[in-house]
Structures are given as C-alpha cells and as structure tokens.
Amino acid sequence: MPSALASRSTSVLLIEPERRLALTLQDLLMGHFQTALDLAIAGSLREGMTHLCTHQVTLTLMSLSLPDYKGPDAVRAVRLAVPDTALIAYGDTPPIPLLLEAVRAGAHDVLSLAGISAGTFHQAVECALIRATESAMQAGLSAHVQARTSSVTMPRLVHDLNNAIMSINGFADLLLTRLPAEEPARVCSEQIKRAGTRAAALLESLTPLHKPAPSVLSAINTESGCTAQPVPMRSSN
Numbered sequence: 001m002p003s004a005l006a007s008r009s010t011s012v013l014l015i016e017p018e019r020r021l022a023l024t025l026q027d028l029l030m031g032h033f034q035t036a037l038d039l040a041i042a043g044s045l046r047e048g049m050t051h052l053c054t055h056q057v058t059l060t061l062m063s064l065s066l067p068d069y070k071g072p073d074a075v076r077a078v079r080l081a082v083p084d085t086a087l088i089a090y091g092d093t094p095p096i097p098l099l100l101e102a103v104r105a106g107a108h109d110v111l112s113l114a115g116i117s118a119g120t121f122h123q124a125v126e127c128a129l130i131r132a133t134e135s136a137m138q139a140g141l142s143a144h145v146q147a148r149t150s151s152v153t154m155p156r157l158v159h160d161l162n163n164a165i166m167s168i169n170g171f172a173d174l175l176l177t178r179l180p181a182e183e184p185a186r187v188c189s190e191q192i193k194r195a196g197t198r199a200a201a202l203l204e205s206l207t208p209l210h211k212p213a214p215s216v217l218s219a220i221n222t223e224s225g226c227t228a229q230p231v232p233m234r235s236s237n
Contacts, residue, residue: 009036009037009038010033010036010037010038010058010059011038011040011055011056011057011058011059012029012033012037012038012039012040012057012058012059012060012061013039013040013041013042013048013051013052013055013057013059013060013061013085014026014029014039014040014041014042014060014061014062015041015042015043015044015045015047015048015060015061015062015063015066016041016042016043016061016062016063017043017044017063017066017067018063018092021063021092021113022041024113025061025090025113026039026041028116028118028121029061031118032118032121032122032125040055040057043067044066044067044068045062045066045068045069045074045077045078046068048060048062048078049077049078049081052078052081052082052085053081053082057082057085058085058086058129059085059086059088059125059128059129060078060082060085060086060087060088061087061088061090062074062075062078062087062088062089062090063089063090063091064089064090064091064094064098064099064102065091071098071101071102072098072101072102072104072105073105074089075087075089075102075105075106075107076105076106078106079105079106079107084132085132086108086128086129086131086132086133087106087107087108087128087132088107088108088109088110088111088124088125088128089102089105089107089109089110089111090110090111090112090113091111091112091113092112092113092114093112093113093114094110094112099112108127108128108129108131108132109124109125109127109128109131110124111124158203161203162200162203165196165199165200165203166200168192168196168199169193169196169197169200172189172192172193172196173193175189175192176189176190176193
C-alpha cells in the first residue's frame with residue numbers, strides 16, 4: 001500500500017553515486033510516494049550532508065559504499081548531523097554483517113537491492129518512517145520529563161536544605177548562649193555557626209535560579225556542525 005504520507009509532498013534524499021542503482025531506487029520511490037515526492041539525488045556523502053543541512057528531509061536513503069565515506073561511518077555521520085530524518089542504508093549485494101553494523105550505527109532500516117520487490121521496499125520505508133517518528137517522540141518526552149523533574153525537584157531541594165541549615169544555625173545559637181567564653185567547646189560552636197551562615201548565604205544565592213518562570217515555548221536549535229560549501233544537487237523531474 002502507498003505510504004500514509006503520500007497525500008502530501010514528502011522530501012526525500014537519495015545518496016547514491018552509481019546511476020544504475022539511483023534509477024532503480026528512483027523508480028521504487030516514485031511507485032511508493034506516487035506524485036507527492038520531492039526527490040533530491042547526491043553522488044557523495046559530502047553532497048548529501050550539504051543538502052541535509054539546508055533542507056528539511058523526511059527520508060534519506062544512503063548507499064553503504066560511497067566515494068568519500070563507507071559503511072557505518074557514513075550512517076553515524078548522518079544520524080549525528082540530522083537525527084530527525086528517517087534513514088535507510090542499503091547496498092547492491094551487501095553482506096549481512098555490514099547491514100547489522102549499519103543498524104548498530106543508527107540506521108532505521110537496511111536493504112539489499114539484489115532482487116528487491118516493491119513490497120519489500122515499501123515495508124522498509126514505512127518501518128523507517130515509523131521508527132524515526134517514535135524516536136523523535138521519545139526524545140521529546142524525555143526532555144519534557146527532565147524539565148518537569150528539574151522544575152519540581154530543585155525548589156523542593158532548596159526548601160529542604162534551607163530548613164536543615166536553619167536548624168543547624170538555631171542549635172549553634174543555643175549552644176553559644178550556654179557556653180561561657182572560656183569554655184573550649186565554644187570555639188567549635190562558633191565554627192559551626194560561621195559554617196552555617198556561609199551555607200545559608202550560598203543557598204540564598206541559588207534560590208533565584210529555581211524560582212518558577214513564566215511558561216514559554218523555546219525553539220530547539222539542533223547543531224549539525226555542517227561547514228561544507230553548497231554543492232549543486234541533481235534533482236529528479
């Protein structure tokens with residue numbers, strides 16, 4: 001069945017230096033997404049990374065044998081630079097260990113193009129898109145939980161520490177009122193009092209950092225570290 005994304009334009013990048021394989025994959029992509037496809041083709045990882053850093057790409061298909069990077073290293077480079085794109089790594093007749101290494105490196109799915117059917121290709125595309133979406137949702141949920149945990153835990157911690165320090169200082173004051181100036185233990189009590197006073201001052205300096213702030217939506221800027229110069233891209237008609 002065609003992808004659920006076929007009802008709207010889907011941005012796809014194909015990183016493949018060999019024309020024969022590029023045409024094969026282009027036909028499979030056209031059959032899967034039909035006319036709702038914005039396809040760009042790059043002949044090297046450098047060209048592909050330039051495109052990924054300047055365009056929002058939903059799906060990336062990348063050969064495991066590129067002229068500038070090979071195998072899992074290329075997969076890692078794409079996943080680190082653009083974690084949001086669904087990534088399928090493939091080869092003409094890749095050995096199974098290489099496909100497994102690509103999965104370990106972060107590929108959402110892998111393919112062997114030798115004798116591949118349209119159904120197998122469609123399934124790989126759908127699996128990659130689902131896995132990429134799930135990863136993005138989990139990352140967003142994790143960030144949300146961490147933010148909530150920090151906003152709830154830190155004020156409570158400051159409050160509890162403040163109570164503990166007040167108790168220490170209170171007992172130190174009580175001891176100082178009962179110990180004569182010549183009493184040897186008074187020196188220790190004065191040390192406790194001074195330490196408690198310093199602790200209270202430090203805690204007070206931290207308190208403004210943990211006061212509730214107005215709720216705002218912050219844009220998340222993902223650094224990709226892309227410094228490559230623009231490279232002309234080949235796009236399908």
